Amino acid sequence: MTLVDGPDSAVPQPDRRLMLVHAHPDDESSQSAATMAHYVAEGAAVTLVTCTLGELGEIVTPELDYLRDKPAELGRHRLGELSAAMEQLGVTDFVRLGGDGRFSDSGMAYxxxxxFAIPAQDLPDNAFWKADLLVAATELVALIRDRRPQVLITYDSFGHYGHPDHIQAHRVTHYAYTLAAAPAFRPDLGPAWQVDRILWSASPADEMRAMIRVAKEAAADRDDEGPSFFAAYDPDGxxxxxxxxxxxxxxAxxxxxxxxxxxxxALRAHRSQITEEGIRWFTDEDHMGPFMNECYVLGAGSAPPAGADDLxxxxxSD
Ligand SMILES: [Zn+2]
Known part of the structure; x- marks a missing residue:
């Protein structure tokens, strides 16, 4: 690995730099854990930007029930969970968009x-979903120009399942990608930086179909219904x-x-969000085997060569 000095950075930066923009603590561990661990091991710079503290996340662990309906306390607790998860993945550069608590988890309804998820009726005053796009994107521009990533990772335009904070993370990332590259936009935030590509994390249909098929067969053997979300889905249809x-x-x-x-x-570190049963299901080679890889769709910028196993x-890279 070679180190290059940035034009205005006091700290030498690795020549490959990855930034991930996620909505809540735990999203990074459920969607991008292998990607982060892989690039940390390669010596690349890995920056995680989490847009909210997940203050309105549903608590699934009975021992943590005392945090229910206490958004500020839950947010602080989840920041601790996030720190523990990052220690497991070896990521040392993880920040919240605009600082801790600047944008709140918006919650969601079904x-x-x-x-699918939709915005909730009642939103906190500083809900990320209500944030002015320019204001939120400007916070990300400052981080992009400082870290100078070649690759940005975020969600697709539907946030995978409609969560308003995931959709907003997508919008903020794309707007910031454009603004960060414009020299006339907020020159006080540092020299313009052109990110080479945005990737959206994605679940490939073929692998997901295979995963659901195996999960349904295993459920039939156990004589239960299996994962409820896929109950109505026919993997052979x-x-x-x-x-x-x-x-x-x-x-890729x-x-x-x-x-x-x-x-x-890393998943286990997010105790408020994931039960042991959920972790077992999520990491069980039998049904998740074909689905363990982390896959990406091109959101903007240059496409990698076909079949890429490197983002x-x-x-x-320089
Ligand atoms: Zn989320």
């Missing part, structure tokens, strides 16, 4: 007709699974298997 992306759009994959134990440990493939 649309009964579709089963013509339609792709909900929340999946057609395989032809996947441009990071192998999950080498990072299984780290991913498990920086085709980028001249």
């Amino acid at each position: 649309d009964e007709a579709t089963g 013509p339609d792709d699974p909900p929340m999946s992306t057609p395989n032809r759009y996947i441009v 994959r990071i192998a999950g298997a080498p990072w299984r134990s780290r991913r498990l440990a 920086f493939a085709g980028i001249d």
Whole structure:
């Protein structure tokens, strides 16, 4: 690895730099754990930007019930969980957009007709979903110009399942990507920086179909219904699974298997959000095996060469 000095950075930076923009603590561990561990091991700079503290997340662990309906306390607690997860993945540069508590978790409701998430009726005053796009994106521009990532990772425009904070993270990332590269925009925030590519994390349809098929067979053997979300889905039918992306759009994959134990440990750190049963399901090789890789769709910028197993493939890193 070579180190290069940035034009105005006091600290030498590795020549490959990755930034991930996630909405809540735990999203990074459930969606990007292998990716982060992989690039930390390679010596790349890995920066995690978390947009909220997850103050309105549902608490699934009975021992933590005392945090229910106490958003500020839950946010502080989840920051501790996030720190523990980052220790497991070896990530030392993790920040909150605009500072801790600047943007609040917006919560969510469920649309009964579709089963997807929708914005809640009552939103906190500083809900991320209500944030002015320019204000929130400007906070990210400052981070982009300071860290100078070549690759940004975030969600697709539907936030995978409709969570308003995931959708907002997508919007803020794309707007900041454009503004960070414009020299005339807020020159006080540092020299313009052109990110080479935005990637959206994605679940490939073929692998997800295989995962659901195995999970349903295992549930049938146990004589239960299996994962409720997929109860109505037929993995042998013509339609792709909900929340999946057609395989032809996947441009890069990071192998999950080498990072299984780290991913498990990072997920376990988010005790308020994930039960032991959930962790077991999530990390069970039998049904998750084909689904363990972390896959990406091109959101903006240059495409990697076909079949890439490196998110920086085709980028001249300096
Ligand atoms: Zn989330």
